Amino acid sequence: MNSYLARQPVLNREKDTIGYELLFRDGPKNSFPEIGDEQATHRLLTDNFLSSGNNEVTSGKKAFINFPHSSLINRIPLLFPKKSFIIEILETCQPNDELLEAVKELHHAGYTLALDDFTPTPEWNRFIPFVHIIKFDLRVMPIAKAGFFIRRHRDKGSRITFLAEKVETNDEFMAASDAGFDLFQGYFFSRPEIVRKKALKPSALTTLRLYREISRPEVNFSKVEKIIATDVTLSYKLLHHVNNMTYTRAKPISSFKQALVYLGEEKLRRFVTFVATSHAVENKPESLYFLSLQRARFSEQLSQQLKVNIDSNQAFLTGLFSLLDCILDQPIEALIDQLPLDTPVQHALINRQGHLGGILRLAIAYDQADWKTINRLCQALNINESVVAQTYLESLKWVTVFEQTLPSKP
Template sequence: MKKQLARGSRKRYLAERVETEDEFRSAREAGFRFFQGYFFSKPEIIKQRYVSPKHIVAMQLFQEVCKPHVDFVRVEQLVAKDVALSYKLLCFVNSITERIEVPISSFRQALVYLGQDRLKIFVSLAVASYISNHKPKELYNLSLQRAQFCQLTATRRKFDEHKDQAFLIGLFSVLDAMLDISLDVIVEQLPLTESVKEALNKRLGPFGELLNLEECFEKADWQGVQDYCELLGLSYEDVARDLNEAQRWSQETSSLV
């Protein structure tokens, strides 16, 4: 098997159902390039109830992008406080945005070029990448995958109530693993509605069930995926397409930064 997975091989293999750090290390040593499993969404043993000082600006940015009407002057001020974060954001904008004739070199230029809705997503992506840089890259990939899957699925009427926050709901669902702080502590620091908090903390409501569906996919629990499709009234074929597209997009996006 290890010979088949030799790093020189042109084939790339996906290791499914990675549940522990030992399994992750063994699979990586064996030559697997892609990984999927519940291990990546598990926080380490929680030892703190507050965000560490190095992540305060990141949390302040998350607080801003969660608001219905984002104050982009405030966002620009926060981004300017951290050179590394500012650089990462501009890298995102220039790498992912198509058909840029002139490189974007400032936050204000990015706002004019992208518009508020798209820039809000770019800020969220950059902040998530920034706070997860000490974690396995697969965790960041997973956050992107969940975010994109929620956004793709939110076009259905059942998800109308919070469709504008679908991307953030998916992204925030792994913040506990990124920050090693209980998710209920994190969401209390963010200006989210009670129903969004319940979706994240208790997996209640349509988006809570959608996150459960995504987690079944991560565990390769195909019966669970089928059951949640039926519960949500979604076509299994449509969901499978969205899941595969979200996985492709997350891998492509994370490779750019």
């Protein structure tokens, strides 16, 4: 039986990804096999932590796991090393004596505990000394009210970390940061901060020129070499990256042409989307680039599973460019005009139309753990949900492996 999960990044004030919340389908009314919260949590733990000892889909970062009432009462987290994950106490848990004893035991055993979707009530006050993180859902708890709670506890010397959930815009991120939140969860990082036409920096223009070349059916390596050679920093990153991948070679790769030929078309596209874009806009969060890559891989692999004829390279480019407006802070329509993309890719990126648009909407729905939309799109695309789930999980593991071969962002 397959695992059905999505992951959502948790970022700090510098927009660095410090972990991922792993979201299993959350109840019997969702689209996947009808199992309850307890079994969902147990399956997620068994599939992702028990066999491997660490989680392959969090890129070595912290995993935030939801635990229902019964799992906590039965001390299920004690079956796993205390550094494996952060225990999220679901908002549906009853704050009774039995739960408090379990929380105390886990706290004293060294586990990190978080109160999920927290709403301050007198019943939860006695739990606060034993938790490390409190999560507020900004769609439920106004930032101003949460900020008052944070200040009141900080004034008392509390060392609790506060996490803002469902942060959807950069303005919300800034307001939550000013209110005292330490961590942030939501897709604010994957939306353009300035949706208006503006001049691109030279490094961003270099990236756009590279994008033009890798968008063509056949990559012209000579043209790519000339573009990369105009930028010293980018040239260094290319050689550094390729030599990291080929450390077993007796003689290191020392020329652009050698590097490009070694990479080949497929790996070159991966290199450009991460290294070149992160070089172009260095203040963007790392999660943005890996989300682009993960969507590209997911779209490429899923296109090969559909019963209609879809160019997998077009599918890859659709996923790859789905966040281009966020990376360069320009309207997607203006950017697409500058790229040699086929009509189906353009329609998918601008209007989410066609089979490619359906795949992209499915990727976005999975990122957001929108199981109802996933079910509807699977029916429209005539594909089994288990195939989609496995493809998504594979794309997460793939991007984790790819991440390990890349140079660090400056």
